[in-house]
Amino acid sequence: MAGLRYRVRIADRPGIRKETSKYVQPIATLLPNIPYNSHVSSIIICRFLTKLVLMENLKNxxxxxxxxxxxxxxxxxxxxxxxxxxxxxxxxxxxxxxxxxxxxxxxxxxxxxxxxxxxxxxxxxxxxxxxxxxxxxxxxxxxxxxxxxxxxxxxxxxxxxxxxxxxxx
Structure with a gap:
């Protein structure tokens, strides 16, 4: 999906990494099966969240x-x-x-x-x-x-x- 690729590119940019982690850290605690200890983990979480936001929150x-x-x-x-x-x-x-x-x-x-x-x-x-x-x-x-x-x-x-x-x- 194009939206997921775009989100990952943003997360890959060094200047965005810290900003992204602010949003990922609290949500990572809600998803105990996804480790939050590396940049790769934050990309995985971002990919999951992008799909969730785009597919669930656009309904209304x-x-x-x-x-x-x-x-x-x-x-x-x-x-x-x-x-x-x-x-x-x-x-x-x-x-x-x-x-x-x-x-x-x-x-x-x-x-x-x-x-x-x-x-x-x-x-x-x-x-x-x-x-x-x-x-x-x-x-x-x-x-x-x-x-x-x-x-x-x-x-x-x-x-x-x-x-x-x-x-x-």
């Missing part, structure tokens, strides 16, 4: 996408980052339950979006896609949606209340 998660891309700065890089992120979410056995899009993020589910195929796949897997209708109107995209449904800000607020976890990109 709301992902908020507020821009056309991810991060600030170069637009092409931002689109590549959001593409990579959504691909990883799409590979998960339990992707987020909801994705809400507002402001420039609504462009991600409209014609011409570089991630429209991924969004459609996520929708087919049961992920509910909700785009802010005010934002769609602002960008004149209401009739160009190719995935999801248009909703109100109240709908987004209700999703935030109902979700166990909210991730904002």
């Amino acid at each position: 998660t709301l992902l908020l996408l507020s821009q056309y891309g991810m991060g600030t700065g170069d637009e092409a890089l931002g689109l590549q980052l959001v593409t990579n992120y959504l691909n990883l979410m799409n590979e998960e056995a339990e992707p987020p339950r909801f994705i809400a899009l507002y402001n420039g993020g609504v462009k991600l589910i409209c014609e011409g979006s570089p991630v429209i195929d991924i969004m459609k796949e996520l929708e087919q897997k049961g992920v509910k896609l909700l785009a802010c209708k005010t934002c769609l109107r602002h960008f004149d995209l209401l009739d160009k949606m190719e995935a999801g449904i248009a909703g109100t800000m109240m709908d987004i607020v209700q999703l935030q209340k109902a979700a166990d976890k909210v991730i904002t990109l």
Whole structure:
């Protein structure tokens, strides 16, 4: 799984090792069969925890996408980052339950979006896609949606209340 390889690479970086051990040490005490006495053990625990977090905690998660891309700065890089992120979410056995899009993020589910195929796949897997209708109107995209449904800000607020976890990109 790509998510596991990524987590191990992070754990392998010397600058992250101490930071990672802060989170691994207490959890290692809950898992007595996994020794915690070396860097290799911390990678094993991190691999286990990454799988647990991604597969268990995303079941009732709301992902908020507020821009056309991810991060600030170069637009092409931002689109590549959001593409990579959504691909990883799409590979998960339990992707987020909801994705809400507002402001420039609504462009991600409209014609011409570089991630429209991924969004459609996520929708087919049961992920509910909700785009802010005010934002769609602002960008004149209401009739160009190719995935999801248009909703109100109240709908987004209700999703935030109902979700166990909210991730904002």
